[in-house]
Amino acid sequence: MSRYYLLQDQKKCIGCFSCEVHCKTYHGLPLGPRLTQIITVGPRMVAGVPRMSFVFMPCFHCEDPWCVPVCPTGAMRKRPGDGIVYVEPSLCVGCKSCITACPWGAPQWNPLTGKVVKCNYCMERVDQGLEPSCVTKCVTHCLHFGKASELDTTRRERFARSVAFELMNPSPVR
Amino acid sequence: MKGKSEGCFIALCNPWDSGIETAGTPPNSGRICGDGMGGNNCQKAISRSGDRGGVFPCDRADDQPTDPCFASGTQASPDDAVVLKETDCVVSHVIDRLNSVVEKPGGLCHACRRELAGLRDLLLQLTQGTAERDILDAVSLAADRLHGRGHCETARRAVLFVVTALRYFPGEFRMHAVNRHCEAGVCRRLLPAPCQVACPAGIDIPTYLALTAAGRYEEALEIIRKDNPFAWVCGLICPHPCEKACIRSHLDEPINIRYLKAFVSDWTANRKAYPTAVPPSFNGKKVAVVGSGPAGLTAAHYLALEGYRVTIFEALPKAGGLLVFGIPEYRLPRDIVAREIASIQSMGVEIRTGIAVGKDITLQELRGQGYEAFFLGIGAHQGYKLQIEGEDHFPQVYDAIGFLRQVNLGVREKPAEKVVVVGGGNSAMDAARTCLRLGCKSVHIAYRRTRAEMPANPQEVDEAMEEGVQFHFLAVPVRIGGDNGQVGYLECLQSELGKPDASGRRRPVPIDGSNFRIEAGAVIAAIGQQPDFHHFCDEMPCQITPRNLIVTEPPSTRTGAPDVFAGGDAVTGPATVVQAIAAGKQAALDIHHYLTGSIGTPPVFRVHKRCRIPFSPMPASEKISRLRIPVPVADVEDRSRNFEPVELAYTDEEARREANRCLRCDVCIRCGACERVCREGMRVHALDFRQISGTESILGDYHRAQERCIACGACALACPTGAIEFLEDGAGREVRLCGTILNRLEVQKCHSCGGPFVPSRYLDYVTERSDAVTGRKVLRRLCPACARESRARNFVKT
Numbered sequence: 001m002s003r004y005y006l007l008q009d010q011k012k013c014i015g016c017f018s019c020e021v022h023c024k025t026y027h028g029l030p031l032g033p034r035l036t037q038i039i040t041v042g043p044r045m046v047a048g049v050p051r052m053s054f055v056f057m058p059c060f061h062c063e064d065p066w067c068v069p070v071c072p073t074g075a076m077r078k079r080p081g082d083g084i085v086y087v088e089p090s091l092c093v094g095c096k097s098c099i100t101a102c103p104w105g106a107p108q109w110n111p112l113t114g115k116v117v118k119c120n121y122c123m124e125r126v127d128q129g130l131e132p133s134c135v136t137k138c139v140t141h142c143l144h145f146g147k148a149s150e151l152d153t154t155r156r157e158r159f160a161r162s163v164a165f166e167l168m169n170p171s172p173v174r
Numbered sequence: 175m176k177g178k179s180e181g182c183f184i185a186l187c188n189p190w191d192s193g194i195e196t197a198g199t200p201p202n203s204g205r206i207c208g209d210g211m212g213g214n215n216c217q218k219a220i221s222r223s224g225d226r227g228g229v230f231p232c233d234r235a236d237d238q239p240t241d242p243c244f245a246s247g248t249q250a251s252p253d254d255a256v257v258l259k260e261t262d263c264v265v266s267h268v269i270d271r272l273n274s275v276v277e278k279p280g281g282l283c284h285a286c287r288r289e290l291a292g293l294r295d296l297l298l299q300l301t302q303g304t305a306e307r308d309i310l311d312a313v314s315l316a317a318d319r320l321h322g323r324g325h326c327e328t329a330r331r332a333v334l335f336v337v338t339a340l341r342y343f344p345g346e347f348r349m350h351a352v353n354r355h356c357e358a359g360v361c362r363r364l365l366p367a368p369c370q371v372a373c374p375a376g377i378d379i380p381t382y383l384a385l386t387a388a389g390r391y392e393e394a395l396e397i398i399r400k401d402n403p404f405a406w407v408c409g410l411i412c413p414h415p416c417e418k419a420c421i422r423s424h425l426d427e428p429i430n431i432r433y434l435k436a437f438v439s440d441w442t443a444n445r446k447a448y449p450t451a452v453p454p455s456f457n458g459k460k461v462a463v464v465g466s467g468p469a470g471l472t473a474a475h476y477l478a479l480e481g482y483r484v485t486i487f488e489a490l491p492k493a494g495g496l497l498v499f500g501i502p503e504y505r506l507p508r509d510i511v512a513r514e515i516a517s518i519q520s521m522g523v524e525i526r527t528g529i530a531v532g533k534d535i536t537l538q539e540l541r542g543q544g545y546e547a548f549f550l551g552i553g554a555h556q557g558y559k560l561q562i563e564g565e566d567h568f569p570q571v572y573d574a575i576g577f578l579r580q581v582n583l584g585v586r587e588k589p590a591e592k593v594v595v596v597g598g599g600n601s602a603m604d605a606a607r608t609c610l611r612l613g614c615k616s617v618h619i620a621y622r623r624t625r626a627e628m629p630a631n632p633q634e635v636d637e638a639m640e641e642g643v644q645f646h647f648l649a650v651p652v653r654i655g656g657d658n659g660q661v662g663y664l665e666c667l668q669s670e671l672g673k674p675d676a677s678g679r680r681r682p683v684p685i686d687g688s689n690f691r692i693e694a695g696a697v698i699a700a701i702g703q704q705p706d707f708h709h710f711c712d713e714m715p716c717q718i719t720p721r722n723l724i725v726t727e728p729p730s731t732r733t734g735a736p737d738v739f740a741g742g743d744a745v746t747g748p749a750t751v752v753q754a755i756a757a758g759k760q761a762a763l764d765i766h767h768y769l770t771g772s773i774g775t776p777p778v779f780r781v782h783k784r785c786r787i788p789f790s791p792m793p794a795s796e797k798i799s800r801l802r803i804p805v806p807v808a809d810v811e812d813r814s815r816n817f818e819p820v821e822l823a824y825t826d827e828e829a830r831r832e833a834n835r836c837l838r839c840d841v842c843i844r845c846g847a848c849e850r851v852c853r854e855g856m857r858v859h860a861l862d863f864r865q866i867s868g869t870e871s872i873l874g875d876y877h878r879a880q881e882r883c884i885a886c887g888a889c890a891l892a893c894p895t896g897a898i899e900f901l902e903d904g905a906g907r908e909v910r911l912c913g914t915i916l917n918r919l920e921v922q923k924c925h926s927c928g929g930p931f932v933p934s935r936y937l938d939y940v941t942e943r944s945d946a947v948t949g950r951k952v953l954r955r956l957c958p959a960c961a962r963e964s965r966a967r968n969f970v971k972t
Contacts, residue, residue, distance in 0.1 A: 010970070039966035055966040069947035070940050073855045093855040095886035100932055100940045104965050105958030114891040 002083035005148045006132065008056035012142035014168065015040060015054035019134035020144060026133035028121060030093060034106035035059070035119040036134055058134070059106035059119035061085045067098035067107055067118075076107070076116070079123070086120035121145075145148065180696035204947035216590060220345070221267060222255035225331055228338030229264060232257075234906065238266075264343045267349050268335045269297050271708025275332040286329035289320050293336060300350040303783060310351050312450055314340050319668040345777070354783035362894045366781045367839035369431060372419035375402040376781040377417055380429055382438070384787035385635030387828075388434060391438040397784050398435055399449060402466060403475040403518060403756055404497075406443075406510050410821065411501055412752050413631055420841050424866050425874070427802035430832050433821075437665055438828045443513065450517045457481035458771050462545040464531045467495020469742030469753045472758025478521040482523035485545070486523060489530035489709065491583070492956035495553050496743070497751065499579040500601070502608050503817040512958035537738070547737045547765045548715070550724060551758065552700050554743040555579070564654035565699075570661040571654060574605040574700035581608055588612040590695025594664045595619045597700030598628040598649050598888075601748075603635060605698045607644045610814050617642070618692050620649040620666055622682040637807070641814035646692060650684050654697055661715040663691040705744040716740065723747055729778050731761040789899075791914025792834065797914045798876040803832045838870070838912035842897035844870035848889035848911075856888055858939070860917070879916035883909055884936045899963070904930050924957035926964065931957045 015038055023029075023036050036058040043050040058073040065075050065085050073090035076098050078084070087098075087107070094116040098107040099116065105119040122132040130136070198755025215793060221229045258267055272294040275641040300313075317336040324330040340347060343906070349355050369379040377398055385394035400407040420428030442448060461477050463470040466488040474484040492498055496510045519525060537548060557573025567573055572591060574597065577589070591612050592704045595606045600622035618846050621628060624647045628635060629855060639645065649666035657660030658927060659695045668688035671680035707714055716733035719727040724740040726732060731739040743749055755877040760779045767776035806822040807813070811819050826833065836930040849863040849871065860883035864874035885907035891899035899910040908918045919933035932940075937954060945951055 026502040037962065039963055041967050041970045053970040055969045057962055057966055057969075064948070066948065066952075072943070074859055082942045093851050093888040094891040095856055095888045097886070097940045097943070098938065099958055100954065101944045103952075103961060105962040123196070 001120070001129045001152065002061035002085070003148055004061070004082065004084070004126070005144070005146060006058060006121065006135065007144045009142040009144070010053055010055065013038070013054040013056065014028060014140055014142045015052070018137050018139045022133040022137040025059065027127075029110060030112045033110050033117050035106075035108055035117060036100050057104060057106075059085060060104065061121070066103065070097040070101040072097065076118075082126075084123050084126075085117055085118070086119050086126065087116050089115050092116050163168070177776075183578075198708075199802045204229065217257050217259040218260050218262065219264060220255060221258055221271070221335070222330065223271070223335075225327070226334075226787070227331060228334040229258070229342065229834075230338060230929075236854065240959070261358050261360075263301075263356050263358040264339050265297060265300050265356070267293055267358050267629060268339050269301065270722070271335045272297070272332055275328060280925045281328045283325050283329075283948060286320070286324050286326045289316065289324070290332060292328055293317060293320065293333070300347065301356070301363065303354045303361075303786065305354075305361045305864060307350050307352060309349055309572065310340070310344075313347075333336075342727060344451045347781065352782075353505070353780055354778055356743070356761065357780070361907065361941075362452075362843055363896075365843045365895075366783060367420060367838065367961055368419040369416040370781050372415045373401075374415070374750075374760065375408075376753045376756070377401045377416075378782065378784040378840070379786050380836055380838055381787055383429065383431070383434065383833045384838065385792070385810070386434055386438055387790055387830055388787070389443045389830060391829075392449075395438045395442045398438070399451070400784060401759075402752070403472055404514050404751070404755060405435050406439035407468070407497060407506060407514055408752055409433060409439055410510070411506050415749050421627045421837050421844065421872060422835060424864070424872060425798065425837075426695070429835050432807065433496045433805045433824065434829060434833055438512075440823065442830075448513055448522045451479060452476045452728065453521045454523075456479040456483055459547075460485070460545045461481070461544075461547045461765060461769075462531075462540050463549045463551060464489060465489075465495055465551040465553055465742070465744075466493035466525055466527070467551055467754060468497060469553075469744075469754035469761070470495065470549060470760040471515065471523075472755045473739075473761040474673040474758075474763030475518050475551045476759055477793070478518070478523050480762070482765075484523045486525045487526060487529045487531045487535070488527045489533075490579075491528050493525045493527055495551075496754075499555075499606070500575060500635075502578065502604050502611075503582070503931065504607070504611065504813065504820050505604075507819055523672075526841065527603070532707075534715070535646060536713065537715055538713075541737075547769055548738065549731075549761050549765065550716070550733075550738065550740040550744060551742045552705055552707075552744045552763075553754075553805045554705045554748050556704050556706040557699055558702045558704065560651060560654075560697075560699045560701065562651055562653055564656075568630045568654060568656060568661045568697075570696040572696065572698045573703075574601040574698050575703050577605055577698050580606060581612070586612060588614045589698070592694045593617050593696045593698060594692050594694040595700055596664070597621065597702075598623065598630055599700060599702070599748075600634060601703070602700035602732075603630045603643075605700050607638055607641060609698070609813075609818055610641055610643065613815070616644065618644045618646060618694065620646045620651055621677060622647060622648065622650045622669060622825050625669065627679045637820060640810050642810075648682060649690075649692075650682055652689070652731065655691075655749075658796045661695055661697055664692050664697050665691050666829070680806060687741065701795075703743070703748045721747070721782055727948050728774060729760060731757060732776075733763050737768070786841065789838065789910065790834070791910060791913050792917055793915050794876040794880065797835070800831060800835050803828050832851055838897070841895050842872075842912050844872050845894065846871040847894060848898050849873075849891040851888045851892040852883075854955050855892075856886060858882055858884055860884070873911060874912070876916070879909065883917040883919075884939045885917060885919045885933050886936060886939075887910055902930075907933055907936075923957075924960055925955040926960035927957065928958055931955075 016018060017038055019036055020034055020038060039055045039057050040052055041055055042052040068078055073091045075088045075095055077088060085152055094114045099109060107116045109116045125132060131145045135143040217232050219229050219231055272290060276294060278292050294312050298308060299309060317333050321331055321337050348359060354364050359365060367380045370376060372786055382394040382397040394407055396408050402408055404657040409432060414430045414432040422428050457709040460483045463474050463484055463486045466486045470486055472678060474486055477484050493515050494511050522903055533724040547747050556574055556576045559565060589612060593609045596600050602619055604620050606617045629693040648669045651666050652659055653665040660682040667684040669682040669684040673681060675681040713739045715735045723731060724745045726740055726745050731741040733740050739761045741761045746753060763779055764776050786867045807820050808822060849861040852861045854857050860879045861873060862875035862878050887900035890898040897912050901908045906918055906920045909916045919935055921930040921933050924931045
């Protein structure tokens with residue numbers, strides 16, 4: 001887990017895709033790669049009412065990311081200071097191993113450069129004390145970014161449990 | 175590198191190269207100084223940024239105050255300056271300069287950035303070889319517009335690089351746009367194939383091979399004829415230096431490049447009209463060509479294409495020069511030469527035979543008739559003498575070129591029953607084999623070195639041996655003897671090979687007392703030729719070397735007289751037809767440059783990439799298993815007593831198979847980038863390359879990729895020229911090298927959406943690496959999009 005958290009309050013999210021738009025704009029991406037994605041789940045009937053959920057799926061910057069060891073050239077790496085997982089483009093040869101390895105499909109293919117791109121929490125912005133572009137421009141303020149150490153205990157636990165549950169899934173089948 | 179402090183200034187130099195020094199008075203900002211540690215003084219240009227920046231030739235670096243480009247008169251404040259050497263490409267440099275501005279955030283308004291990026295993209299087309307001929311007009315238009323009306327200072331400064339580079343280095347831009355050639359060798363997509371470089375006429379060989387392989391014979395012929403008006407002739411008799419350079423010879427044997435030219439010509443001539451170029455309208459200038467050999471005819475062809483009215487003067491009764499009077503008919507049927515000459519005549523070139531310039535009409539008289547330039551392509555028609563005893567005592571001692579001329583003029587009489595030919599070159603073979611065909615009982619060749627040193631084409635030597643010519647190696651002729659004015663024998667000394675001489679071949683050293691005689695009724699000396707200037711008497715218009723050759727300044731064909739140009743055997747001494755053709759092409763360029771009154775050095779003829787034909791896909795096993803198909807030759811019995819062609823023909827199928835063996839070196843530049851990424855990056859080792867020179871390596875094992883390649887596609891991304899292709903369709907992934915299918919892997923289906931996922935070998939590669947770290951076995955069956963969705967469902971909080 002990186003030193004940061006990026007949490008979505010699903011109750012507030014209206015699925016406006018502002019986060020995706022600003023992510024792509026900030027990273028200057030062409031048609032194709034979407035570093036963060038709003039995945040629409042549903043609609044399902046809840047108490048007789050159809051309900052859709054919007055799940056914010058960026059990179060989770062795992063504690064032991066699978067994409068990092070599969071990268072044959074060392075282009076996919078974890079920042080030692082804060083645990084952000086990012087791609088060093090000069091080393092990426094475009095084999096797409098990381099895309100296949102990641103259980104969430106987080107690394108994306110940039111057809112323009114022939115290299116992999118992925119969510120890096122807009123680390124240049126973070127280094128300047130700013131928030132990632134998706135968080136900054138979230139219309140309903142359902143995205144929250146901060147240092148994991150500053151997260152209050154309950155939310156932290158909830159978040160840890162949800163991610164951990166996923167990773168500890170007894171049948172690691174994808 | 176030195177630098178006097180004057181304003182803010184960074185000189186970006188390699189310590190091995192010469193440096194930049196600021197000059198004393200403003201606004202000057204850069205002058206090249208010193209030689210650098212490398213000591214080579216090969217600077218081409220100086221490039222500097224700033225409001226009086228741009229790319230300037232070294233000697234004009236101080237010009238700018240009076241230059242209209244700099245009328246704005248702002249303070250000069252160069253930011254950085256770079257020396258460009260001969261090995262730097264001005265076009266690429268300008269693109270880099272534009273890129274550094276366009277890519278830098280800020281400093282440009284939206285409109286200017288878009289214009290500048292558009293300009294950069296236009297220039298990129300030049301370096302990619304995708305540019306149209308008129309692209310330079312578009313570039314200069316866009317540059318001028320931005321320079322005059324750009325909103326931002328940064329954009330106006332940046333575009334100065336384009337404006338100045340276009341002004342001072344138009345030739346380099348033209349070379350990129352028209353010839354698709356980068357002389358510095360920086361633009362990797364423009365590197366020519368080794369065969370094309372080796373061809374003196376610079377034929378775009380890979381392109382015509384690709385067209386031949388596709389069965390587009392007419393287009394193939396068109397490509398050849400763009401660079402060589404004698405496609406058919408060269409297809410039959412060219413000594414094919416291209417095949418020596420052929421990269422395929424590192425795998426098995428070179429492509430039969432030579433014969434395929436003849437094949438496409440033959441095919442086209444038999445089915446369609448033999449093509450002729452259509453010249454533009456008469457431009458009002460007349461040029462005289464002396465000599466109707468390959469050099470003269472080629473010069474006439476290319477001059478006619480520029481709109482000149484060309485008249486060829488030929489001393490002999492038939493046009494064709496050495497093609498008709500030197501090369502025997504069994505190698506080059508006369509109707510083929512006639513057809514090629516007719517095609518040149520149909521462009522309006524007049525050939526006047528039986529007129530010896532110098533004797534029947536002088537150059538001065540021709541000048542009076544309105545001819546403004548002259549090309550001397552008079553060839554080398556005088557054989558060297560043997561300089562031995564008895565040579566002048568007998569009428570049966572001939573020189574090969576004179577003998578062949580007589581035979582080709584129609585005097586088909588055998589010189590004697592037994593003939594001995596002295597020499598080891600192609601003329602010696604021609605003379606000996608012609609003698610056989612004239613009915614001589616026995617024909618001998620006496621050569622003073624061994625077979626290995628023979629300058630003749632090895633195939634010709636083989637064929638002569640097959641036909642029954644007897645060779646005497648290490649035989650140095652010393653005397654011709656006989657009785658009553660009739661040659662009886664040639665006396666030779668046996669010799670052995672000593673130390674190499676100036677030509678690099680080992681010198682024969684005669685052994686005393688080893689005299690032996692070869693019985694013969696006639697002796698033919700074939701030891702070399704020189705030009706014959708006796709028509710010109712004393713009024714030779716140009717200088718002549720001690721070896722009786724015309725003096726020019728290679729690579730140009732200019733002589734001492736401004737309106738006289740020369741090329742071919744008369745300049746080089748006896749050489750090949752294709753070298754004469756190259757000289758004719760260069761002469762046409764030089765004469766055009768002279769007659770249009772252009773300034774500067776005349777252009778030097780360079781290779782010209784005509785187009786890039788798409789690859790034709792072919793399995794690797796097939797590509798590598800196809801061996802060179804030799805051209806069938808007639809049986810010895812059938813051929814050695816008549817003048818019928820020795821070489822027979824390919825079938826359609828054979829021609830296409832042979833052309834398909836081409837490795838397409840016009841696209842693959844053999845840099846080995848694909849192999850490096852496969853070996854060092856991916857550590858898959860699927861591509862097994864073999865080093866063939868200091869900088870080049872080629873795929874040596876065409877089968878290994880099938881066993882090891884995981885179809886990741888990194889090689890295709892690393893390839894700078896697009897030679898490696900990585901193709902993905904719904905069913906599989908394919909890796910191709912210049913169309914050769916190295917590997918194809920079927921992809922697994924995604925367990926959720928049924929769409930394509932990845933090939934199992936690729937998945938094994940990924941899983942193995944990730945499992946090694948996670949310590950568990952992870953089964954991946956969903957494509958990334960489905961994986962993401964299925965995870966998202968788990969995250970829904972209810």
